[in-house]
Amino acid sequence: MYYIHKIASITHQDSFIQKDVNDSLVEIAEDTVLISPDYKKYVLPASLRRLSPILRMAVAAAKECQEAITIPFEAISVGTALGCLTDTEKFLNVINTVEGDILSPTAFIQSTHNTIAGLISLELKNHSYNMTHTQNNLSLEMALIDSMLCCDEGKDFVLLGVADEAIDFLNKLKPIVLPENSIVTSGTTFFALSKKKSKSEIGFLACRSIIKAKEIEMEIELFLQELKIESKEIDRIYTNQNSLDLPKEMVVNYEAYSGLYFTSNAFGVHMANDWLIKEAKKYALIVNSGCNNSLGLILLKNDKAQN
Amino acid sequence: MDIFITGYGVISAIGKNVEENFSSLTQERTAIKQGLKSYTSKFKVGEIGLSNDALKAEFDLKTDGSRTALLGMVAAKEAFKNHSHFDTLRTGLISGTSVGGMDISEVEYRKQMAGEEPNFKQYFHHPSGTTSEQIAAELGITGFVNTISTACSSAANAIMIGARLIRSGQLDRVVVGGTDSLTQFTIFGFRSLMIFDDEWCKPFDNSRKGLNLGEGAGYIVLESQKSLETTGKIALAKLTGWSNASDAYHQTASSPDGDGAILSMNQALKQAELEPKDINYVNAHGTATPNNDLSESKAFINVFNGKVPPFSSTKSYTGHTLAASGGIESVFAILSIQNNILFPNLNHTSPIEETGLIPIKNIQKNTEVTHVLSNSFGFGGNNSTLIFSKI
Numbered sequence: 001m002y003y004i005h006k007i008a009s010i011t012h013q014d015s016f017i018q019k020d021v022n023d024s025l026v027e028i029a030e031d032t033v034l035i036s037p038d039y040k041k042y043v044l045p046a047s048l049r050r051l052s053p054i055l056r057m058a059v060a061a062a063k064e065c066q067e068a069i070t071i072p073f074e075a076i077s078v079g080t081a082l083g084c085l086t087d088t089e090k091f092l093n094v095i096n097t098v099e100g101d102i103l104s105p106t107a108f109i110q111s112t113h114n115t116i117a118g119l120i121s122l123e124l125k126n127h128s129y130n131m132t133h134t135q136n137n138l139s140l141e142m143a144l145i146d147s148m149l150c151c152d153e154g155k156d157f158v159l160l161g162v163a164d165e166a167i168d169f170l171n172k173l174k175p176i177v178l179p180e181n182s183i184v185t186s187g188t189t190f191f192a193l194s195k196k197k198s199k200s201e202i203g204f205l206a207c208r209s210i211i212k213a214k215e216i217e218m219e220i221e222l223f224l225q226e227l228k229i230e231s232k233e234i235d236r237i238y239t240n241q242n243s244l245d246l247p248k249e250m251v252v253n254y255e256a257y258s259g260l261y262f263t264s265n266a267f268g269v270h271m272a273n274d275w276l277i278k279e280a281k282k283y284a285l286i287v288n289s290g291c292n293n294s295l296g297l298i299l300l301k302n303d304k305a306q307n
Numbered sequence: 308m309d310i311f312i313t314g315y316g317v318i319s320a321i322g323k324n325v326e327e328n329f330s331s332l333t334q335e336r337t338a339i340k341q342g343l344k345s346y347t348s349k350f351k352v353g354e355i356g357l358s359n360d361a362l363k364a365e366f367d368l369k370t371d372g373s374r375t376a377l378l379g380m381v382a383a384k385e386a387f388k389n390h391s392h393f394d395t396l397r398t399g400l401i402s403g404t405s406v407g408g409m410d411i412s413e414v415e416y417r418k419q420m421a422g423e424e425p426n427f428k429q430y431f432h433h434p435s436g437t438t439s440e441q442i443a444a445e446l447g448i449t450g451f452v453n454t455i456s457t458a459c460s461s462a463a464n465a466i467m468i469g470a471r472l473i474r475s476g477q478l479d480r481v482v483v484g485g486t487d488s489l490t491q492f493t494i495f496g497f498r499s500l501m502i503f504d505d506e507w508c509k510p511f512d513n514s515r516k517g518l519n520l521g522e523g524a525g526y527i528v529l530e531s532q533k534s535l536e537t538t539g540k541i542a543l544a545k546l547t548g549w550s551n552a553s554d555a556y557h558q559t560a561s562s563p564d565g566d567g568a569i570l571s572m573n574q575a576l577k578q579a580e581l582e583p584k585d586i587n588y589v590n591a592h593g594t595a596t597p598n599n600d601l602s603e604s605k606a607f608i609n610v611f612n613g614k615v616p617p618f619s620s621t622k623s624y625t626g627h628t629l630a631a632s633g634g635i636e637s638v639f640a641i642l643s644i645q646n647n648i649l650f651p652n653l654n655h656t657s658p659i660e661e662t663g664l665i666p667i668k669n670i671q672k673n674t675e676v677t678h679v680l681s682n683s684f685g686f687g688g689n690n691s692t693l694i695f696s697k698i
Contacts (some may be wrong), residue, residue: 017327042368042393076553081434081436082434083435091492091495091496092412092416092422092492093415094499095491095492095495096416096420097420103495103498103499104499105496105499105500106491107560108495108496108499108500109500109558109559109686110558111496112404112405112686112687113435113457114456114457114458114685114686114687114689115415115558115686115687115689116560118553118687118688118689119456119558119684119687121555121687121688122555122556122557122558122687122688124498124555125555126555127552127553127554127555127566127567127570128552128553129458129551129552129691130551130552130553130687131455131457131464131551132455132456132457132469133453133454133455134434134435134454134455134456135436135438135439135452135453135454136434136436136437136440138436139436142453143453143479144466145472149471149472149475149477149636150474153471167514172425172427172432173427176427176428177427177428177430177431206575209451209453209554211440211443211449211450211451211452212449217390224613254499285587292440
C-alpha cells in the first residue's frame, strides 16, 4: 500500500483545501472557469507574474502537500499529457512574428514539460529524484508507477502530481482530434505518498496501464483477479466512460466534474478518496479509458473499512 | 540484479546506424556543418541529411509519424533487430523526447497564422506520448509504453526507469532511449537563450562560446537474467549504475559548483558499488556552453577527488541532440567498452582556466575499458548519470 498523506487539487471545481471535495461539486458547463486560490500565498509576486496557469496551480498544490508532511520529499514524480501549452503557444507566436535576433527566452524556457517538476524542485529547494512522465491519458498512471517504485526503493515520502492546462486553441481541434461535445478544462492534483500509514489509512493498492486494451470489463476482471479481489468487493467505480456494463448506482463519471484534460483521472482519485473516508468503504476503482483503446486502472483501498 | 544490454541502435548526423557512428568517432570526423533547412541555415548544426520520406523508404518504416517519431523508429528498430516476440516476456518501450511532434505542429501553426487552411488532423502527431506509441507500434511492442520528458536528460532517465522496472520485476525486457528532431521551435529557443556557438562547439575549452544543436535517436535493449534465458541473447554490456538528482538552482543554468551533478554521479557510483577510481572513461554532458562545462568540470574534480578519469564530450561530433543525447551517448559508451577505445573530444586547444582539466584529445585504442560513466543534464537542473560495465 502507498498511503495518501495529502491530496491537493485545483480544478474547475471549488476543490482546493476542502475537507470533502464531493460536497461542493457542480456539473461542468461550457462557461466554467478554473477556480484558483490566492497564488501570492505560494509564489513570490515577482516570480508569479511570469508563471502560466499550469505552473501556478502545480506549484501551489505541491506546496500544500509539502506543508502537510513537513520533511522533504525524497522523490518528485509528475505526469502531464500535453505540458505547458500556454508558453508553447506563446513561443510559437514569437518565432513566427518577431523579426531580428533578440527573442525573449521566458516562454521557451517555460514551454518544456519538465518546467513543472523543475519549478517545484526550485520552489521546494528539493535536490532529490525529479521525473516527468508524459504518456497522453496514461500520464498519471506512469507517474504513479514511478512513485510506487520510489517508495519500494526505500524513499520515505514521494510527491506525485499531475497537471494539464487548457488553451483556446484546443477548441479548434474539435471534432477532429478532440471529442466534439467535450468541455476542455485545466486541472492539477498532487499527492504526498508514503508506505507509512496515513491518518486516513487510504492508499493506492495497485495501478495498471494498458496501451491496447481489449474489452474494458474483461481487463478490470483480470486486474482484480491478480489482486485476489472479487469484483463485488468494489464499492464504487470512478470513470470517464459512460458505456461500462456495470450497475449504474456504483458508477460515477468524474469527467462530468473535471471536464476534459488528459490527467483528470487524478481528480477522480481525489473524489474517490474523499468518498471512501466519508462512507468508510473499502475499495474504489478508477477506470480511465482513452482514445486508441488505452486503459488505466487504479485501485484505492481504505484499511480502516471492515468490508 | 544484473541488467543486461542486448541491443543498440543509433541515428545521428555522424551516421545512420551503429557502425557508421563508430566509424565517424574513430576517424575523429564531426558532422556538424552549416544547416540545410531554412531555419538552420544560419547555424552550425548536426543535421541528418535524409528527408522524412527518405527515412521511411530507406528504413522501410510502416508507421507514420513526426520526424521525431521516425528517427526514433530507425534507431529503436536497429536496437531491437534480431529480437523476437515472446508471449512469456513482458516487453516495454520507454522513450525520451522533448519536442515530440513539434516539427509537424509548428508547420501547421504557421500555416494557420498565415491564414491558410490548417490540417487539424496533423496535430494527432503532436503529443510526446504519441511519438512513443508510434515507435512501439513499429516495433510491435504492445505492453508497457512510457515517455519521459525532462529536456536534455530524457533518454538517460528513460534508460534508468527501464532498469528499475526490470529490477522490480515489472518488466523482463525493455527498449529504452530517446529521440528528438531539429525544429524551428528549438532552434529559436536556444537562440533566445543566446547559447549558440556560430562556429564548431568547443567542449571543455577555455574559449568555448556555446553549443551546436543536433538531431537523432539512440536506444538500447535491457534484459533481465530470466529474459536472457528465454531470448538466448548475448549481452553487449551491463547497466550497473544510475541516478537522477536535482540541482534546484535555476530554471536553465547549472549551479556554479555542479551540486546536482555531484549528487547524481555519487549516487550512481554507489548504486553500481564502484569507487570513483574504477571509472575508465567519462562521456560528459559537455554541451560546450560556458556554464555547463565549468559546472560539470568542477563536479568531476569533486566526485573524483582531483583524479579525474579520461573524459570527452562527443557532442563535438553529433551536436547536442537534446532528449536523444543520453540514448546516443549510451550507445557510444557501450562501443567504448566493447572496443576498448576512448573517443576524443574535438576542437579543444586550451583547458578551462579555473579547473585546468584536459579532455581526451586523441583517440586511445587498446586501453582496457571496464566501466564508463555517462552524464546527461537537463533544463531545470535535472541531472542524470548512467554507468555501463563490461560483462
